[in-house]
Amino acid sequence: MKKIVSVIIAAVLGLSLLSTAAMADAHHGQKFYLKKLSGKCRKDGIKNGGIFAKKHTRSQWDKLKEKGILQKEWMSICPHAAKKIKKMKKKDVKNLFDFVWKYAKDGEEPSCG
Numbered sequence: 001m002k003k004i005v006s007v008i009i010a011a012v013l014g015l016s017l018l019s020t021a022a023m024a025d026a027h028h029g030q031k032f033y034l035k036k037l038s039g040k041c042r043k044d045g046i047k048n049g050g051i052f053a054k055k056h057t058r059s060q061w062d063k064l065k066e067k068g069i070l071q072k073e074w075m076s077i078c079p080h081a082a083k084k085i086k087k088m089k090k091k092d093v094k095n096l097f098d099f100v101w102k103y104a105k106d107g108e109e110p111s112c113g
Contacts (some may be wrong), residue, residue: 029099038079
């Protein structure tokens with residue numbers, strides 16, 4: 001009986017860690033935006049990450065990703081940050097995509113600066 005309970009507890013703990021890791025990408029994208037892009041984007045009239053993300057719907061963001069032109073689109077939204085956007089690592093592109101997708105026009109309401 002003790003072994004069964006231990007296995008169940010381990011499974012629940014493992015699943016909770018996996019779900020946290022899956023949700024962390026949008027959070028990392030938000031942190032990337034705040035740390036690397038927010039100051040530059042303010043010069044382009046983008047007051048916060050929510051406004052940046054709401055430039056498109058989720059399906060529009062998906063299409064831009066499929067076409068491989070996410071960074072080009074981000075540079076058009078925020079030209080002052082073009083240099084930083086060009087130098088983004090693959091993981092940062094993925095995380096920022098997860099952020100803009102999560103908080104798109106038809107997505108959730110962000111609470112970021």
